[in-house]
Amino acid sequence: MNEKIVVFRLAAEKYGVDVKYVQSIIEMQTIVTVPHAPDFVSGVINLRGAVIPVIDLGIRFELTREAPLKQVIVIVEFGQLQIGLIVDKVMEVLTADISLLEPPSPLLVTVNTTYLRGILRDDEELIILLDLARVFSLEEQTALQIVAE
Numbered sequence: 001m002n003e004k005i006v007v008f009r010l011a012a013e014k015y016g017v018d019v020k021y022v023q024s025i026i027e028m029q030t031i032v033t034v035p036h037a038p039d040f041v042s043g044v045i046n047l048r049g050a051v052i053p054v055i056d057l058g059i060r061f062e063l064t065r066e067a068p069l070k071q072v073i074v075i076v077e078f079g080q081l082q083i084g085l086i087v088d089k090v091m092e093v094l095t096a097d098i099s100l101l102e103p104p105s106p107l108l109v110t111v112n113t114t115y116l117r118g119i120l121r122d123d124e125e126l127i128i129l130l131d132l133a134r135v136f137s138l139e140e141q142t143a144l145q146i147v148a149e
Contacts, residue, residue: 003098005120007127008074008087010057011065014127015087016094016120021132023075023082025090038143045084047075053144054084060135078132081141094127096120101129 004019031043031054040060044051054073058065065088073084101118115135120127136144 001098002095005094005096005127005129006074007091007094007122009089009091010061010087011063013063014091014122014125015057016096016127016129017074017076017132019093021076021078023077026073026075026084028071028073028086038140041144042086045073047084050082051149052082052084054086055144056086058086058088076132079141081144083144094122096122096127 005016006019006022006025007014007016009015026047029045031045033043034041034053037043037053040055040057042054042056044053046052052075057063071086071088072090074087074090075082075084077083101120103118104116115131117129117131120129
């Protein structure tokens, strides 16, 4: 079974999300800081009249990375939540055979990595496929909704 995946770079790794969740990819813009928001919430942006919370995935995943020259924001929607994800670079839209998706090793699975759908092989590189509904806990999703309001 094939699935279209938006592949992006974050630190030194490739990540992917199902294209059905991606609304748009926009250039970095001014982000308004929201007081008392979780540390991984960079703030909010105004996108065509909608207030969208913006998440820095590098901070969310506790990655060490150099500041890239030009980050972008991937606008995703899942459930009732629309958020922007700061990533280092969008690489491509890839048609992947999901039957080849390998589950994460039991050694990798912890409470902090339940967001992994699995690992895809793309030539010699690996793509970490994310489950957006699990990247944020229900409490965090509620907090993000409140930030947007």
